[in-house]
Amino acid sequence: xxxxxxxxxxxxxxxxxxxxxxxxxxxxxxxxxxxxxxxxxxxxxxxxxxxxxxxxxxxxxxxxxxxxxxxxxxxxxxxxxxxxxxxxxxxxxxxxxxxxxxxxxxxxxxxxxxxxxxxxxxxxxxxxxxxxxxxxxxxxxxxxxxxxxxxxxxxxxxxxxxxxxxxxxxxxxxxxxxxxxxxxxxxxxxxxxxxxxxxxxxxxxxxxxxxxxxxxxxxxxxxxxxxxxxxxxxxxxxxxxxxxxxxxxxxxxxxxxxxxxxxxxxxxxxxxxxxxxxxxxxxxxxxxxxxxxxxxxxxxxxxxxxxxxxxxxxxxxxxxxxxxxxxxxxxxxxxxxxxxxxxxxxxxxxxxxx
Amino acid sequence: xxxxxxxxxxxxxxxxxxxxxxxxxxxxxxxxxxxxxxxxxxxxxxxxxxxxxxxxxxxxxxxxxxxxxxxxxxxxxxxxxxxxxxxxxxxxxxxxxxxxxxxxxxxxxxxxxxxxxxxxxxxxxxxxxxxxxxxxxxxxxxxxxxxxxxxxxxxxxxxxxxxxxxxxxxxxxxxxxxxxxxxxxxxxxxxxxxxxxxxxxxxxxxxxxxxxxxxxxxxxxxxxxxxxxxxxxxxxxxxxxxxxxxxxxxxxxxxxxxxxxxxxxxxxxxxxxxxxxxxxxxxxxxxxxxxxxxxxxxxxxxxxxxxxxxxxxxxxxxxxxxxxxxxxxxxxxxxxxxxxxxxxxxxxxxxxxx
DNA sequence: ATCATCCTCCAAAACGTTTTCGGTACAGGT
DNA sequence: ACCTGTACCGAAAACGTTTTGGAGGATGAT
Numbered sequence: 001x002x003x004x005x006x007x008x009x010x011x012x013x014x015x016x017x018x019x020x021x022x023x024x025x026x027x028x029x030x031x032x033x034x035x036x037x038x039x040x041x042x043x044x045x046x047x048x049x050x051x052x053x054x055x056x057x058x059x060x061x062x063x064x065x066x067x068x069x070x071x072x073x074x075x076x077x078x079x080x081x082x083x084x085x086x087x088x089x090x091x092x093x094x095x096x097x098x099x100x101x102x103x104x105x106x107x108x109x110x111x112x113x114x115x116x117x118x119x120x121x122x123x124x125x126x127x128x129x130x131x132x133x134x135x136x137x138x139x140x141x142x143x144x145x146x147x148x149x150x151x152x153x154x155x156x157x158x159x160x161x162x163x164x165x166x167x168x169x170x171x172x173x174x175x176x177x178x179x180x181x182x183x184x185x186x187x188x189x190x191x192x193x194x195x196x197x198x199x200x201x202x203x204x205x206x207x208x209x210x211x212x213x214x215x216x217x218x219x220x221x222x223x224x225x226x227x228x229x230x231x232x233x234x235x236x237x238x239x240x241x242x243x244x245x246x247x248x249x250x251x252x253x254x255x256x257x258x259x260x261x262x263x264x265x266x267x268x269x270x271x272x273x274x275x276x277x278x279x280x281x282x283x284x285x286x287x288x289x290x291x292x293x294x295x296x297x298x299x300x301x302x303x304x305x306x307x308x309x310x311x312x313x314x315x316x317x318x319x320x321x322x323x324x325x326x327x328x329x330x331x332x333x334x335x336x337x338x339x340x341x342x343x344x345x346x347x348x349x350x351x352x353x354x
Numbered sequence: 355x356x357x358x359x360x361x362x363x364x365x366x367x368x369x370x371x372x373x374x375x376x377x378x379x380x381x382x383x384x385x386x387x388x389x390x391x392x393x394x395x396x397x398x399x400x401x402x403x404x405x406x407x408x409x410x411x412x413x414x415x416x417x418x419x420x421x422x423x424x425x426x427x428x429x430x431x432x433x434x435x436x437x438x439x440x441x442x443x444x445x446x447x448x449x450x451x452x453x454x455x456x457x458x459x460x461x462x463x464x465x466x467x468x469x470x471x472x473x474x475x476x477x478x479x480x481x482x483x484x485x486x487x488x489x490x491x492x493x494x495x496x497x498x499x500x501x502x503x504x505x506x507x508x509x510x511x512x513x514x515x516x517x518x519x520x521x522x523x524x525x526x527x528x529x530x531x532x533x534x535x536x537x538x539x540x541x542x543x544x545x546x547x548x549x550x551x552x553x554x555x556x557x558x559x560x561x562x563x564x565x566x567x568x569x570x571x572x573x574x575x576x577x578x579x580x581x582x583x584x585x586x587x588x589x590x591x592x593x594x595x596x597x598x599x600x601x602x603x604x605x606x607x608x609x610x611x612x613x614x615x616x617x618x619x620x621x622x623x624x625x626x627x628x629x630x631x632x633x634x635x636x637x638x639x640x641x642x643x644x645x646x647x648x649x650x651x652x653x654x655x656x657x658x659x660x661x662x663x664x665x666x667x668x669x670x671x672x673x674x675x676x677x678x679x680x681x682x683x684x685x686x687x688x689x690x691x692x693x694x695x696x697x698x699x700x701x702x703x704x705x706x707x708x
Numbered sequence: 709a710t711c712a713t714c715c716t717c718c719a720a721a722a723c724g725t726t727t728t729c730g731g732t733a734c735a736g737g738t
Numbered sequence: 739a740c741c742t743g744t745a746c747c748g749a750a751a752a753c754g755t756t757t758t759g760g761a762g763g764a765t766g767a768t
């Protein structure tokens with residue numbers, strides 16, 4: 001009976017060029033009102049099991065899928081979140097863990113039926129679209145951002161915006177925004193402690209640029225470990241640069257030329273650490289016999305170099321995953337917070353006892 | 355005069371919790387109809403310069419930005435394209451060039467005002483959402499996909515769908531879908547030719563898995579070069595595996611154990627090539643003195659190993675960029691096609707004369 | 709018999725645009 | 739004086755949903 005109607009609907013349009021079927025078609029075919037179809041499909045209580053079942057059957061028979069645009073218009077929620085990945089397009093610095101974080105974000109959001117829309121913020125773009133405009137343009141329900149520098153103009157906007165937002169590695173917590181990170185000071189503390197336990201007394205620190213919040217936290221852990229152990233902190237042992245391999249190379253050379261007594265170096269990223277290792281070799285130093293090097297991140301590359309790199313592993317996938325989860329939490333009305341994901345010291349071949 | 359109205363509008367809502375302003379507000383404040391505002395803002399001809407100017411002023415004063423959802427509902431175009439990245443979440447295989455391709459896609463689409471929405475297709479998902487449903491759910495205007503295997507069920511759907519689509523490295527051209535790739539047979543031909551010119555006569559081939567279209571094309575080039583030069587092709591010199599480092603490692607060992615006369619190996623990816631180099635070292639062979647190795651892709655890693663890897667560079671960013679451009683072309687009514695982006699033989703330290 | 713209550717269901721409003729169709733006013737040509 | 743054309747503008751329909759405010763009928767209590 002309603003099968004006939006379906007057939008008629010089918011026939012109304014060409015075979016392949018079948019017009020988009022809407023809720024109206026389903027209603028007609030099922031012999032109920034539009035309202036009822038919507039109700040049935042959205043699991044409202046006030047529809048009898050019988051009609052609900054019929055609606056479901058007809059809907060799937062017609063291969064109906066609701067128009068998310070129309071729905072979004074009325075509900076003003078799009079089940080979409082905006083993802084800001086900064087510095088993504090800086091050629092040569094395709095940060096190896098960005099993809100992992102991205103995967104994590106996706107994994108958590110997909111479960112909840114959210115999709116991701118990519119906002120790339122190329123630094124050096126003519127005019128930067130204001131943060132809130134990004135949201136307004138695409139009507140995303142929330143935002144996730146990583147790769148931002150502390151000096152980025154977005155930072156200030158985010159601090160005062162009223163958009164549910166989760167950041168990675170940027171310590172901001174407001175009524176709307178929370179952030180995810182490793183416990184950088186503890187991680188750094190552990191790394192230094194490990195070196196000290198190996199007998200090293202003069203340990204240098206190649207830190208990331210001062211535009212990254214993590215740089216300060218890691219410096220903190222570095223200081224604390226040295227002070228706690230009674231060795232004391234020396235300004236001259238710390239040097240800063242961006243997170244690239246070249247940066248690590250240059251820093252290492254400078255650091256060891258100025259302080260030849262250094263026997264171990266803590267480096268704020270694996271990429272830099274690998275650069276540092278290269279510098280060591282070029283300076284005629286053996287790793288780890290003459291100098292121990294310990295990195296940060298644990299990227300794939302860390303196991304591909306000789307010797308393999310001792311490092312502090314960050315759970316990059318999990319950082320992303322948690323970002324998604326926490327955003328969902330905020331969207332459900334939860335309170336934004338700082339959530340930390342555990343790190344782990346991974347001991348490989350680039351460190352040894354003094 | 356209209357300034358007052360604006361003030362009134364402003365006052366109507368709390369300071370920060372200012373309600374969303376719509377086209378209606380702009381119309382009221384500018385003293386024209388909704389229609390006129392829409393026309394003025396969308397650069398229609400039939401509106402006087404005077405009113406147009408006023409509308410623009412009021413709109414920017416009110417900080418108005420049109421609701422893209424509402425617009426999408428009526429125009430049924432969303433200025434959004436869907437991006438399918440397959441195998442993105444396979445842990446341990448965060449293909450290093452995915453991010454570069456992604457950047458390229460973004461770069462080209464952003465110019466045209468398109469945004470990207472990420473569809474991740476985790477292999478091994480419970481139920482795979484049909485290709486067309488992906489589009490219908492999010493109402494994207496077109497699709498770009500990379501990382502798909504030839505055996506992926508999507509392939510068949512794509513072949514018969516009527517959604518503007520561009521693929522990378524998957525040779526399908528229909529009225530709706532085109533694809534971007536390097537000229538793999540030529541690239542492979544050149545690589546072998548180069549090895550032959552170095553004096554090598556027994557050159558093996560570690561190919562990618564047979565689920566990748568490129569594997570066949572590269573095999574083609576390999577064969578042709580050998581046959582053209584009169585050396586001839588031998589089945590036993592070719593071995594297949596996935597594109598991982600371990601795959602490369604194992605293949606190399608097997609290949610050289612079975613054919614110790616081989617003096618040069620062409621490897622279908624840098625990751626595999628690096629695995630092969632490791633295997634060579636483990637077998638007591640020096641690279642390039644005992645065996646030359648040439649890779650494919652030119653990922654960053656290629657310059658980080660010792661010796662640095664000779665390889666065929668693929669323009670990963672450009673592959674993505676072109677995918678975006680070609681999709682735009684199709685969306686504008688252009689004919690889908692195969693567009694090839696140039697490759698380049700990069701000679702480094704892993705190859706030498708026999 | 710009457711009334712309140714519950715269960716189903718529906719008509720219509722609303723969401724914020726774009727687009728269609730037409731209307732007004734003014735100019736110029738006859 | 740009349741028609742024609744042109745330039746500008748507006749009312750209303752349309753897009754496909756969700757949501758609001760009942761309506762109709764059955765059931766149970768009084």
